[in-house]
Amino acid sequence: MLQNVLQFLNDHYLILATIKILIVFAVLLGIVAYLVLMERKVLAFMQARLGPMRVGPWGLLQPIADGLKLLLKEDIVPAGADKFIFLLAPVISIIAAFTVFAVIPFGPPDKGFVISDINIGLLFILAVSSLGIYGIILGGWSSNSHYPLLGALRSSAQLVSYEVAAGLAVIGVLLCANSLSMVEIVKNQQAAGIWNVFRQPVAFIIYLIAAVAETNRNPFDLPEAESELTAGFHTEYSGFRFALYFMAEYTAMVLVSAIAVTLFWGGWLRPFASVHWLNFLDYTPVVVFLGAGVVVILGSIKNPVPGEKLFLFAVAGLCFFLAVVVAIPPVNAWIQGVFWFVAKVMVFLYAFIWYRGTFPRYRYDQLMNVGWRVMIPVGLANIIVTAVVIYWWSKPHAAAAATLLFR
Amino acid sequence: MPEATYLDANELVINMGPQHPATHGVLRVKLRLDGERVLGTECIIGYLHRGVEKIAENRTYVQFAPYVDRMDYVAAVTNGMGYCEAVEKLMGVELPPRAQYTRMILAELQRIASHLLWLGTHALDIGAMTPVFYTFREREEILKIFENYCGARLTTHAFRIGGLQYDLYDGFEKDATKFCDYLLPKIDEYEELLSTNRIWMNRTKKVGVLSGKDAIALGVTGPVLRGSGVKWDIRKVQPYEAYDKVEFEIPTGQNGDTYDRYIVRIQEMRQSVRIIRQSVERLAPGPIFGKVGKVIKPPAAEVYHSIEAPKGELGYFVVSDGSTHPYRVRVRPPSFVNLEALDIMSRGHLVADIVAIIGTLDIVLGEVDR
Numbered sequence: 001m002l003q004n005v006l007q008f009l010n011d012h013y014l015i016l017a018t019i020k021i022l023i024v025f026a027v028l029l030g031i032v033a034y035l036v037l038m039e040r041k042v043l044a045f046m047q048a049r050l051g052p053m054r055v056g057p058w059g060l061l062q063p064i065a066d067g068l069k070l071l072l073k074e075d076i077v078p079a080g081a082d083k084f085i086f087l088l089a090p091v092i093s094i095i096a097a098f099t100v101f102a103v104i105p106f107g108p109p110d111k112g113f114v115i116s117d118i119n120i121g122l123l124f125i126l127a128v129s130s131l132g133i134y135g136i137i138l139g140g141w142s143s144n145s146h147y148p149l150l151g152a153l154r155s156s157a158q159l160v161s162y163e164v165a166a167g168l169a170v171i172g173v174l175l176c177a178n179s180l181s182m183v184e185i186v187k188n189q190q191a192a193g194i195w196n197v198f199r200q201p202v203a204f205i206i207y208l209i210a211a212v213a214e215t216n217r218n219p220f221d222l223p224e225a226e227s228e229l230t231a232g233f234h235t236e237y238s239g240f241r242f243a244l245y246f247m248a249e250y251t252a253m254v255l256v257s258a259i260a261v262t263l264f265w266g267g268w269l270r271p272f273a274s275v276h277w278l279n280f281l282d283y284t285p286v287v288v289f290l291g292a293g294v295v296v297i298l299g300s301i302k303n304p305v306p307g308e309k310l311f312l313f314a315v316a317g318l319c320f321f322l323a324v325v326v327a328i329p330p331v332n333a334w335i336q337g338v339f340w341f342v343a344k345v346m347v348f349l350y351a352f353i354w355y356r357g358t359f360p361r362y363r364y365d366q367l368m369n370v371g372w373r374v375m376i377p378v379g380l381a382n383i384i385v386t387a388v389v390i391y392w393w394s395k396p397h398a399a400a401a402a403t404l405l406f407r
Numbered sequence: 408m409p410e411a412t413y414l415d416a417n418e419l420v421i422n423m424g425p426q427h428p429a430t431h432g433v434l435r436v437k438l439r440l441d442g443e444r445v446l447g448t449e450c451i452i453g454y455l456h457r458g459v460e461k462i463a464e465n466r467t468y469v470q471f472a473p474y475v476d477r478m479d480y481v482a483a484v485t486n487g488m489g490y491c492e493a494v495e496k497l498m499g500v501e502l503p504p505r506a507q508y509t510r511m512i513l514a515e516l517q518r519i520a521s522h523l524l525w526l527g528t529h530a531l532d533i534g535a536m537t538p539v540f541y542t543f544r545e546r547e548e549i550l551k552i553f554e555n556y557c558g559a560r561l562t563t564h565a566f567r568i569g570g571l572q573y574d575l576y577d578g579f580e581k582d583a584t585k586f587c588d589y590l591l592p593k594i595d596e597y598e599e600l601l602s603t604n605r606i607w608m609n610r611t612k613k614v615g616v617l618s619g620k621d622a623i624a625l626g627v628t629g630p631v632l633r634g635s636g637v638k639w640d641i642r643k644v645q646p647y648e649a650y651d652k653v654e655f656e657i658p659t660g661q662n663g664d665t666y667d668r669y670i671v672r673i674q675e676m677r678q679s680v681r682i683i684r685q686s687v688e689r690l691a692p693g694p695i696f697g698k699v700g701k702v703i704k705p706p707a708a709e710v711y712h713s714i715e716a717p718k719g720e721l722g723y724f725v726v727s728d729g730s731t732h733p734y735r736v737r738v739r740p741p742s743f744v745n746l747e748a749l750d751i752m753s754r755g756h757l758v759a760d761i762v763a764i765i766g767t768l769d770i771v772l773g774e775v776d777r
Binding site for chain 1 (some may be wrong): 419421442443530533534535536539540541544600601604606607609610756757759760
């Protein structure tokens with residue numbers, strides 16, 4: 001029976017892809033919703049406060065309450081706005097942010113963890129993600145208001161210049177991997193036995209900074225600099241359209257983290273994947289779920305509200321159940337890739353939140369200076385150096401040296 | 408409004424405020440922009456005008472005292488202190504040392520509280536969102552001391568004309584010293600977060616430069632003046648209470664930019680801690696009231712008395728006609744005068760700098776509008 005279903009899905013690629021898209025979309029929505037909660041919680045702990053505590057235990061149901069609130073709010077279109085574009089803009093933003101996930105490999109492709117592995121994956125990412133800018137520019141412009149206009153102008157300049165830097169950083173990886181396919185890039189890192197972050201440290205740093213800038217996150221959150229432009233390009237948006245922008249921003253965060261992980265941090269590969277005596281690391285997922293369960297249990301014991309206590313017990317039970325499930329060898333093998341991928345993405349997302357808690361905001365002209373005078377020249381230099389080194393190493397006498405270094 | 412320096416007719420006039428997250432209350436700034444560059448600013452004030460000076464004419468000297476707390480509501484203690492001293496000067500009352508030192512301790516605590524609030528909001532304006540929570544945590548400790556002393560946290564009405572309403576509570580000395588020990592490492596922590604932070608330096612250095620000459624010409628006082636390198640502190644040049652008996656330094660800046668003013672205020676907090684420590688040591692038991700009658704009835708005269716409030720020179724000009732009601736009270740609020748410098752400081756900068764400059768001026772609208 002199962003065999004037949006799998007065979008059917010293999011024969012009808014479109015149906016399989018649709019199912020995958022739906023799964024990815026749903027999971028992403030959940031991640032984005034809880035990312036907001038995570039951000040509020042992490043920031044709160046950095047700032048000597050508690051964060052959301054009211055909706056559900058530890059505020060665990062806060063994202064649902066937020067979503068409901070935004071859904072029920074009135075969708076205001078300001079007088080004098082270009083109505084069609086005003087309504088369209090947030091949709092463009094969020095479509096661009098979600099579409100890119102089509103080519104991100106969440107795990108090994110032979111286990112079906114990628115929606116479509118196209119051979120120009122990286123170009124596709126650059127092309128589609130830059131469409132997201134239109135959402136911001138059009139949204140700011142069509143609002144027919146000063147602050148959004150300034151915010152939109154800022155962000156268009158910022159995103160365009162940092163996209164260049166990000167593109168240059170990515171070229172270094174391309175030269176190493178010899179392919180534009182995201183899957184091939186990860187496989188190349190597997191074959192080399194070393195992640196690209198160690199082969200291309202400069203490119204990684206440039207990409208990281210550009211990624212923060214592209215997602216409009218602190219310290220580059222000028223387009224929506226609250227203290228200057230009230231809310232920047234989305235000042236006039238309310239209700240669910242505002243939520244779309246909000247989701248687009250957080251989806252973009254997940255997206256750039258996923259790209260950074262794929263390009264530089266070995267994608268779905270386990271750390272030290274080629275070191276066999278570290279194979280016990282395969283059981284990290286079990287430990288993580290067990291740990292989460294224990295933490296939740298401890299929390300539920302301390303929780304005075306009976307209903308919440310029960311809820312937390314249920315969550316803990318789920319955690320323990322998952323721990324047992326992922327301990328089953330075939331499941332464990334299957335979950336490996338996606339677990340490490342998500343874990344690495346989480347590290348990046350935490351870093352994003354960390355920056356927000358730590359840094360002041362750059363000024364517009366300083367941001368441009370950093371972009372054009374530092375990042376782009378360094379990115380260009382990195383490409384040249386990488387190209388020269390690769391050319392030199394590809395010669396026969398250098399190949400031996402390369403083998404020595406990388407094996 | 409100054410003339411445009413560009414031959415471009417497409418100026419963008421933007422209203423910043425009165426409802427804007429970074430104008431610290433209800434300040435309205437009309438910005439003329441060329442792109443993001445500021446061609447000129449115009450402050451429109453008065454959204455918080457309550458006619459405090461006029462109210463004074465219909466109240467007795469004693470009744471008016473709580474009103475001054477509502478001017479600079481983040482530094483109520485120093486406001487009250489300035490007013491009480493002005494009336495005392497009018498009547499020629501000398502305070503006993505215990506009252507003097509108590510006033511100094513509370514005033515310096517209030518200075519720290521005001522600077523902490525400034526630091527948090529200033530950093531928040533520039534985009535660092537964490538310091539504000541830390542500074543509010545420390546400020547809370549100060550407010551607790553105020554609450555223990557007089558029952559109020561914000562508009563304290565801590566002093567009375569001629570002395571203090573209450574003597575210090577038991578354990579006040581311990582609380583004050585404990586707070587000093589607690590605060591100093593925290594100030595280091597703020598400095599760690601900001602002082603050497605590259606972005607912070609980029610955002611504050613060479614921003615809102617005010618030369619010492621301009622500062623004096625505009626009548627700017629307080630940390631804004633000292634940041635421009637002018638060593639002027641009322642506590643030193645016209646000592647009141649017992650400020651001539653304690654040791655402290657006047658921190659000054661060199662460049663008169665936002666960063667210097669930031670450093671000056673940080674240093675001032677440390678100096679305030681020094682003053683508090685010395686004053687606590689000299690607190691001796693004794694009377695807390697000078698020789699004042701039951702009815703405050705100063706002789707017909709006029710007096711100008713100014714003190715160094717956290718934001719600058721806070722002056723009270725009190726005219727008495729010999730009755731129990733002041734004939735006229737005029738307040739010289741530091742925020743109002745300092746706000747004058749906004750236009751000179753912000754011309755040619757970007758919109759983002761306006762926010763930093765308004766923050767660095769440390770204005771309180773309650774005081775600007777009165």
